[in-house]
Amino acid sequence: MSLDWETVDRRARSGDQPGVARLILEATEPERLAFAKAVESGIKGTDPEVYWRAHVDPAPGYALAVIGTAPTAARAATMLLRRGLRDSWQRIQLGRLTQIADARHLDWLGELGERLCVRLPTRDVWDGGDWAFAAGLLHAGGAQPPVTEGVVRGWLARLIGLRDGRTPPLSGRLRDDPHLDLLLPGVFEIDGMGADIYHATWGEDPAQKSGMRFHDAVAALVAEGRLERKPILAATVDRLARGDKPNALRPFVLLHDELAPTVDEIAAHALDYARLLAEGPGAIATLAQRCLRTLDDTGRLDVDTLLESSLPVLFRKEKALVKAQITWLEKVARREPERAAEVFETVAAAFGHPALDIQERALTLITRHLPALPADTVARIAEATTALAGDLPARAAAVFGTTVGAGPGPELPPYPGPALMPAPITAAAELAEEIAVLVHEESGVRWERVLAALVSLHSDGRGEELATVLPPLLDRYPGELSDDTWNRGAALACLGAAISVATGRPRDHGTHQRLYGAVRTARQEGRRGGIGSDLSSAPDGVLALRIAEIAVHLNGSMMPMLVATPTHVNGNLDPEVLLDRLSRAEAEGWQPWPFDLEQALLRLPRTEVPAEVTRRATALTSPAGRQLAQWLGSGGLPDPASELFMQVPAIHERGFVWGVDVPRRMAATLRPSRDGGLRLERQLLTLDPPAHPKWAPDQFGERPGVLAMVLPHHREVAAAWAIGELAALADQDQRGNGRLLPLLAEGTGRIGPALTYGMAYTFGAKQEADRAAAVDAFLMMAAGPEPFAGPVGAALADLASDSAVKLNRVLPALSDVHRSGGSAAIWELLTAALPPLLAANHRALADLLELATQVAVAIGARTEIPGLAAVAGRPGTSRLVREAKRLHAALAA
Structure with a gap:
């Protein structure tokens, strides 16, 4: 029988995959090959909305027609990778597909599978259904998959995602999978694969929800000999050493723990563990520290390796890790007294740690062993005490006989003020480039330069240049620069209308009427949004209103310039510059557009205006000039x-x-x-x-x-x-x-x-x-x-009271301000935040008190903090009490 597209299309749209297959099977091979172009044309001519609006998706039927008529794997792959068909791979009846391939005696199914594998997605893989389809083609064609990121992600997602109660456990699925040996190494080599494992959390098994199934399964296969232990352990350590996001590394940490490396295996990777200790995320550094201590306990860790890796560890933010490292180093010094000097010089590096309790621990430890150290070592450690903070420099001075450094830390330099606006755009080609950037990344400065250039170039008679370079932008970015239901009233959509006006391009009358109505509503009623206006009622709607004003009035009056263009990047407009612009307008006989002028006035500084500017403004007679004079005389917009x-x-x-x-x-x-x-x-x-x-x-x-x-x-x-x-x-x-x-x-x-x-x-x-x-x-x-720091401190205390803000996040930022010279302002913040937090006994209070001590000593503060003495007087040696006593003593010194 002869094939026709109407029949194939009708059966595909009804979801009749067997019917489509039957049409192909009943035809001869010459008829199938001759029908290939009709299939391609029919699919390309299908409305894309059919694939998601139709009651039944026709794409699986179309895919069978492609396999049944395509002359080569390349042609078939091109069609199957089209957007509509690509989304249907999981719904294609593979048995029907292979039936057609067998009838055609196709020898390129394996090649087709390889071509599809190369295009498998690497993000949002979900259940690996695309891989399953490609794998079916590979199997039918007797081919192996290429080891690509998309293949590995799809393969693993499919294995983890099969959990319907009837499938064997993951270890069994891995064991029986024909691609295990080929693709499993990629799970360790490709960045982010661990996150795919970690996020495969749906199901009832709690172990599964923490990513444990993968590591259990791999460890089980190692234990039974299906996987070789040495390369799996090496791949695990290598994955940890190369780093990744913490959740992506967690499955490999669990696998490492499950494998439980022996001392010999740890020794083989000692340098990797040393690197992990210095550079790895907290949990992995702790793992490395544990392994290296095991190696050290057996006498197989080189002391030089330990000392070299300890230096960066002593600056890490994980206090438990640093304290454990200091304790370990003391043990090594006791065990090998001939290396004690080197060990304690290394410990002295902790004087530079940002936490006072770490600094104090290092100082206390060194003080205890000081009599046994050589004089030159003591001298170098004494020099290192200059890094100590808070009350510790005084303690160190008493121990080493040195003097306490005087004076506060770095002073805060005066703020020079905002920068001037970049030079204006003077060429149509430059304007086109800036608009193209603006579409992708909007900024206030870029918007102001674009609007100013659009008006000035249009008024300068550069219309032909604008008409050459700007309309292609409208065609290139129709979704952003055209008026549609989803972006109606947006600044970019208004800009598209203004470009059409500036370049003489036929304008959309509906858009123009909406913009005209929005400008009229704003003038008559002083509002944006609501009936008669699609513009945002929020402050960003002012920008859209100004652009709408340009689009409505650009061809109606030869406006030579905008008067609201700021002089500084923060939006400030120099009063003298605005005065010059309005003086020019009065001399040339034109008036600025209303909202352009209002925006200009809102950008004027509220500080005292030079008398000469005020005098010149009162001499203007135009409406805009008189409005400027009145604005300056009244002091501008009062605070709401x-x-x-x-x-x-x-x-x-x-x-x-x-x-x-x-x-x-x-x-x-x-x-x-x-x-x-x-x-x-x-x-x-x-x-x-x-x-x-x-x-x-x-x-x-x-x-x-x-x-x-x-x-x-x-x-x-x-x-x-x-x-x-x-x-x-x-x-x-x-x-x-x-x-x-x-x-x-x-x-x-x-x-x-x-x-x-x-x-x-x-x-x-x-x-x-x-x-x-x-x-x-x-x-x-x-x-x-x-003044502002005190109210910020009060706000922090309020928000921390119910963890709306977490103080453990705030503390590093406050420390950065202190180190950058803002110590006086941080002290003002802390004195406002501490009393309510002390009264509430907040759990992060000890860290805040520690920072307060550092700041207080740096600026010589003697402020009394309500509630501090009561906490410092509590019995016990908890860290909160110790830090309260430290701050109380520093303020009383």
Whole structure:
């Protein structure tokens, strides 16, 4: 019979794989080959939405038609890798496929399997279904898989994922798998494979949920001789030595423990263990320390290797590991007195550890053995005591007869202020390049340069150049630069409309009408969002409104320039520069667009304006000039009222908690302090947070500069709008939003509860990069005139009370500020945070007291801290009591 696409398509769309196979089998081979082009054309012409909107997925039927007609493995692979067909591999009836291949006497099924294996995904592999399909083809064709990352991940995911109660345990599946010897080494060699094992957690077996099944299975195969012990142990140690993320290494740590290496096996990998001790994550370094101590106990560890690996260990943050290393070194010194001098010089490296109790342990140990050490060794150790901190330099001076170093640590340099804006864009090609970058990475500075250039180049008669280089961007980025339901009112979509206007490209009348309506609504009613406006009502909507204003008015008036373009990267606009721009406008007879002018006024600093600028402004007669003079005379935009607002999780009527699983989240309300004013200001200064926290808020995270540059001299306003995103860094372990804080620190204005709580939340962020941003912002603000550190300390104490912020995350950041010269500000923070934490007996209090001692000694503080004497007077020798006594003594010295 002859084949036709309509019949094949109809059966495929009805899910009739046997029917499709029957059509292929009943045809002759010449008919099949002749039908191949029709199959390819039919599949390529299928609407992509058919694959996910159809009641029955037609892709498996299409795949059988491909196998039944393709002349080569290459042609078949090309079709099977198409997006619609690729998603259907797991639903293809492999028996039907091999039946067709047998009828055609195909000799390229193995090659097809190899081609598909090369394209297997390396991320989001899930259950390895794609691998299972490719493996079926390999088996049918008698071929072996290539050892690629996608193959190894798919193979392992399939083995781990088969848990339906009828399959044998993982050890049995591994034992019987034909690819075990070929692919298992890749599990150890490919980075991140351990995470695939660790995250295979579904099922009822608790052991399975901790990733234990893999290590149990491999160890069982080693014990029975199916796998050779020596290469498996070597691969395990090598995997640990090469490093990876902690959860990716955990299965190999468990396998190492299960294999329980002998002394001889540890000796064979002694250098690897030494490296792990120095550089590995905490759990792995502890494993290495245990193995090396076992080796040392048998007299088979070289002392030089021990001393060399000990130096980096003595600076590690894991205190238990460092203390164990110091104890071990003392044991070696007692056992080999001829090496004692070298050992204790090594121990002296711990004087530089950031924790005072580690420094104290090292000093106490060395002091005990000092009489037996040579004079030159004692002299070198005495020099090393300069690294001691807190009250320990005085103790060392008494022991070694040295003098105590005087003076505080490094001083905080004055903050030079924000940088000037980059040079303006002067060429259409440069503008096109900047817009292409903007699509991928929005920033406030980049937005301002693009808008300024679009207007100035258009007014300079460069329309032909713009029409040549900008329209291709609209075609290249249709999803971002066009108006659609998902991005309607977004700044990039508004920019696409403005580009169309600037280049004479036919405009979308629906888009133009929506933008015109949004601008009109903002002018008449002073709002964005709601009926008549698709723009965001949040501060980032001001940018979209300004772009909409450009798109609406660009061809209606030959505006030579924007007046709101800032002079500094934080959004600040020099009053004299704005005065010059408005003076030019008055002289040339043009008026700035309304929202361009309002944004310009909102960017003016609120400090005293030079008298000459005020005099020149009052001499202007244009509406814009008179508005500038009035703005300067009134002192600009007054601070709004901002108050804390506590959000709590929403509770379903049956007691189920929806949304954010946090005890509470602090937000802030805003209220303008005057009536009237600019059209923009009421909406910017009015904020009523929802009653319940939002899950993973991210409105401003991708472009924090846009938020900060709207009101650069009212940073409390920006902080109030973004405090949810800063809070989520700590209570939801989000990332990236800390970038906003240094931008706010570069601004000016009142520091209120939103900014202080935002700083406290960011100090407690999970990600180190966000905490580093908080450190940078704190140092910049500490160099300014506004007092703020005390309120931040009070906020930290409040948030730590119910672990909304974890103090163990905060402490390293505070220590970084202290080491960077911000000691006075950190002391102000600590004196505000310590009293409530002492009263609450917080579990991380000992570490905070230790830091307080270091800071107090560095600046010579004598402040009385309420509640400290009571804790220092408690009986016992707990670390909390010891650190309280240390701080109390330092303050009384």
